[in-house]
Amino acid sequence: xxxxxxxxxxxxxxxxxxxxxxxxxxxxxxxxxxxxxxxxxxxxxxxxxxxxxxxxxxxxxxxxxxxxxxxxxxxxxxxxxxxxxxxxxxxxxxxxxxxxxxxxxxxxxxxxxxxxxxxxxxxxxxxxxxxxxxxxxxxxxxxxxxxxxxxxxxxxxxxxxxxxxxxxxxxxxxxxxxxxxxxxxxxxxxxxxxxxxxxxxxxxxxxxxxxxxxxxxxxxxxxxxxxxxxxxxxxxxxxxxxxxxxxxxxxxxxxxxxxxxxxxxxxxxxxxxxxxxxxxxxxxxxxxxxxxxxxxxxxxxxxxxxxxxxxxxxxxxxxxxxxxxx
Amino acid sequence: xxxxxxxxxxxxxxxxxxxxxxxxxxxxxxxxxxxxxxxxxxxxxxxxxxxxxxxxxxxxxxxxxxxxxxxxxxxxxxxxxxxxxxxxxxxxxxxxxxxxxxxxxxxxxxxxxxxxxxxxxxxxxxxxxxxxxxxxxxxxxxxxxxxxxxxxxxxxxxxxxxxxxxxxxxxxxxxxxxxxxxxxxxxxxxxxxxxxxxxxxxxxxxxxxxxxxxxxxxxxxxxxxxxxxxxxxxxxxxxxxxxxxxxxxxxxxxxxxxxxxxxxxxxxxxxxxxxxxxxxxxxxxxxxxxxxxxxxxxxxxxxxxxxxxxxxxxxxxxxxxxxxxxxxxxxxxxxxxxxxxxxxxxxxxxxxxxxxxxxxxxxxxxxxxxxxxxxxxxxxxxxxxxxxxxxxxxxxxxxxxxxxxxxxxxxxxxxxxxxxxxxxxxxxxxxxxxxxxxxxxxxxxxx
Numbered sequence: 023x024x025x026x027x028x029x030x031x032x033x034x035x036x037x038x039x040x041x042x043x044x045x046x047x048x049x050x051x052x053x054x055x056x057x058x059x060x061x062x063x064x065x066x067x068x069x070x071x072x073x074x075x076x077x078x079x080x081x082x083x084x085x086x087x088x089x090x091x092x093x094x095x096x097x098x099x100x101x102x103x104x105x106x107x108x109x110x111x112x113x114x115x116x117x118x119x120x121x122x123x124x125x126x127x128x129x130x131x132x133x134x135x136x137x138x139x140x141x142x143x144x145x146x147x148x149x150x151x152x153x154x155x156x157x158x159x160x161x162x163x164x165x166x167x168x169x170x171x172x173x174x175x176x177x178x179x180x181x182x183x184x185x186x187x188x189x190x191x192x193x194x195x196x197x198x199x200x201x202x203x204x205x206x207x208x209x210x211x212x213x214x215x216x217x218x219x220x221x222x223x224x225x226x227x228x229x230x231x232x233x234x235x236x237x238x239x240x241x242x243x244x245x246x247x248x249x250x251x252x253x254x255x256x257x258x259x260x261x262x263x264x265x266x267x268x269x270x271x272x273x274x275x276x277x278x279x280x281x282x283x284x285x286x287x288x289x290x291x292x293x294x295x296x297x298x299x300x301x302x303x304x305x306x307x308x309x310x311x312x313x314x315x316x317x318x319x320x321x322x323x324x325x326x327x328x329x330x331x332x333x334x335x336x337x338x339x340x341x342x343x344x345x346x347x348x
Numbered sequence: 349x350x351x352x353x354x355x356x357x358x359x360x361x362x363x364x365x366x367x368x369x370x371x372x373x374x375x376x377x378x379x380x381x382x383x384x385x386x387x388x389x390x391x392x393x394x395x396x397x398x399x400x401x402x403x404x405x406x407x408x409x410x411x412x413x414x415x416x417x418x419x420x421x422x423x424x425x426x427x428x429x430x431x432x433x434x435x436x437x438x439x440x441x442x443x444x445x446x447x448x449x450x451x452x453x454x455x456x457x458x459x460x461x462x463x464x465x466x467x468x469x470x471x472x473x474x475x476x477x478x479x480x481x482x483x484x485x486x487x488x489x490x491x492x493x494x495x496x497x498x499x500x501x502x503x504x505x506x507x508x509x510x511x512x513x514x515x516x517x518x519x520x521x522x523x524x525x526x527x528x529x530x531x532x533x534x535x536x537x538x539x540x541x542x543x544x545x546x547x548x549x550x551x552x553x554x555x556x557x558x559x560x561x562x563x564x565x566x567x568x569x570x571x572x573x574x575x576x577x578x579x580x581x582x583x584x585x586x587x588x589x590x591x592x593x594x595x596x597x598x599x600x601x602x603x604x605x606x607x608x609x610x611x612x613x614x615x616x617x618x619x620x621x622x623x624x625x626x627x628x629x630x631x632x633x634x635x636x637x638x639x640x641x642x643x644x645x646x647x648x649x650x651x652x653x654x655x656x657x658x659x660x661x662x663x664x665x666x667x668x669x670x671x672x673x674x675x676x677x678x679x680x681x682x683x684x685x686x687x688x689x690x691x692x693x694x695x696x697x698x699x700x701x702x703x704x705x706x707x708x709x710x711x712x713x714x715x716x717x718x719x720x721x722x723x724x725x726x727x728x729x730x731x732x733x734x735x736x737x738x739x740x741x742x743x744x745x746x747x748x749x750x751x752x753x754x755x756x757x758x759x760x761x762x763x764x765x766x767x768x769x770x771x772x773x774x775x776x777x778x779x780x781x782x783x784x785x786x787x788x789x790x791x792x793x794x795x
Contacts, residue, residue, distance in 0.1 A: 276505050276531060307505040307531040308524070346524055346532065 050102030178212030241337025350425025662711030
């Protein structure tokens with residue numbers, strides 16, 4: 023298996039799908055001549071030409087809408103947001119058109135589109151460019167929301183997202199584009215809606231996704247040094263959520279921590295906890311805890327930003343608390 | 349309001365504790381979970397972690413003092429609060445156990461050995477549909493180790509496990525934050541319960557977690573605790589001593605009782621009001637046989653063997669929840685009617701528990717008869733201090749061969765269980781042969 027960066031796993035997924043299906047095309051800011059702001063589309067313009075790799079103006083509402091219209095007309099657009107913070111400008115298109123047209127037309131039109139790009143805080147980007155958008159999109163019936171943390175998952179899930187008949191919000195991480203992982207040479211797909219146990223364990227379940235995954239895995243290592251065996255579950259798909267995977271694990275460990283990049287209030291973490299307490303109440307030996315951003319706009323100052331971000335140490339503290347170790 | 353710290357139940361069996369060492373002094377700040385004292389229980393010295401936070405206002409119990417479960421041992425509160433007022437209010441509540449220093453009668457209605465009335469309802473959170481309304485509070489039922497009344501803090505899993513294992517949450521000390529009962533506490537309570545003698549109070553039946561193949565739950569009843577009576581304690585002690593120290597040998601012999609039966613019928617016809625039993629004949633025959641075989645009427649000790657000069661035959665009598673052995677003294681020198689009357693009188697008074705202690709001591713040999721239950725033959729345990737015990741089985745008609753022809757005889761089997769240190773199998777057999785001879789030709793008893 024090849025060891026490749028996540029950005030190249032994404033590029034390869036797009037290239038394979040574009041080669042496989044001529045309806046697939048990529049559009050967004052700097053995706054063509056600049057090879058992508060984070061080099062996720064390197065070489066695609068050269069290979070597929072200007073008809074299928076389109077540089078757009080800085081006008082998210084416009085090109086998100088163009089993408090939705092193209093999808094309604096039978097194409098399979100991939101719309102890159104330079105960061106998901108800019109998707110806020112296109113929010114009405116995603117919320118009211120992409121997510122609802124199939125419903126409002128009683129299935130006469132579908133919107134097979136992928137909106138993809140980096141999500142959540144990177145490093146010192148200030149409060150308007152450091153936000154995690156999964157709570158906004160996962161809230162909406164009609165959207166599929168995916169967050170990937172490895173090259174293998176990124177490639178397999180992006181290919182599935184491109185082939186899906188529904189609009190997919192595909193969340194990546196600026197900080198993790200360079201992270202390498204093993205990816206098979208041969209073609210593969212990862213089904214949407216399946217979580218992955220990134221680390222098996224028996225004492226506590228840590229549920230995470232996206233940028234939270236490496237943090238959770240480090241927390242689990244710290245816990246292991248103290249004799250606590252943590253299981254780390256990467257949800258991968260946030261909507262529809264693989265609730266069974268979470269419940270199976272919690273029924274085994276009796277304890278859960280949800281670790282993610284994002285604010286605590288009203289997010290995907292809350293949905294995970296709601297499912298656990300509704301369906302595994304009698305299996306819980308401790309309250310389910312969250313490890314995430316502090317409930318504040320992200321500070322620009324590095325020292326303050328570090329106080330807001332979820333860390334392996336904060337993850338360990340939560341793991342200790344739910345296992346009653348002090 | 350300041351909080352009164354009560355002596356907690358730190359082991360399942362403790363009924364009182366001794367403050368071995370205070371780890372805090374008056375005026376010290378105390379955090380929840382901080383060890384404030386070392387408490388000597390019936391098992392070990394254990395650390396006692398505070399359920400409360402605040403400042404130590406008063407140490408009620410002194411080091412080395414024996415204190416009842418649930419008694420006030422300290423008062424914790426805010427600086428400047430009145431400890432005496434808190435103690436007075438605490439005493440006012442029912443269930444307050446007086447500290448040992450005070451007059452126990454005035455303050456503690458419950459005897460010291462009993463757990464004070466639990467302050468919280470027993471497992472009020474258990475749904476009646478799921479479990480019995482009052483899952484048997486096992487013998488470990490303790491004053492709720494939680495703050496005033498109300499609900500016991502417990503994790504959902506702990507609640508479920510408590511329900512499934514018929515444990516009352518109020519009886520379990522929570523080790524989680526704020527005294528929350530967690531899985532680990534239930535697991536150790538279950539372990540403690542299976543380690544301790546099975547004991548539980550209450551008679552409620554509950555549905556067990558197990559189901560039959562149609563999915564219907566089996567009905568499960570709680571274990572019934574029975575306190576050891578003095579009699580049971582004595583039986584347990586002596587029988588254990590016997591089985592541990594005495595190498596038993598047992599030999600069984602069949603005895604043809606037709607002639608005893610005929611003689612018994614004759615005597616009851618001849619002497620009005622006499623009700624001589626087969627056992628009376630056995631006791632008389634045993635007494636006479638013991639005279640012939642003095643070693644069987646003896647006892648072994650490391651210093652030497654003693655052959656008792658007198659023949660005092662103990663007769664085992666079953667009474668409610670036990671067994672007593674009144675003694676027919678000088679049995680070898682008594683007539684059958686004297687023995688019969690004496691055994692009847694001793695038996696009646698044994699059952700009414702009016703025997704005097706001296707009437708139950710001093711036997712040199714014991715006869716135990718279970719014939720009335722249809723027991724064919726059995727072995728018994730030698731009473732320490734004696735050399736042997738005769739276990740008498742039922743008398744029944746059996747077909748036996750006599751002179752090559754089948755005949756029906758009344759057969760009774762007697763088993764002599766004896767101390768091998770005192771004599772050997774052949775001596776044992778010779779005694780049984782003598783007994784057989786006397787009973788099969790009972791006229792010899794009257795010679």
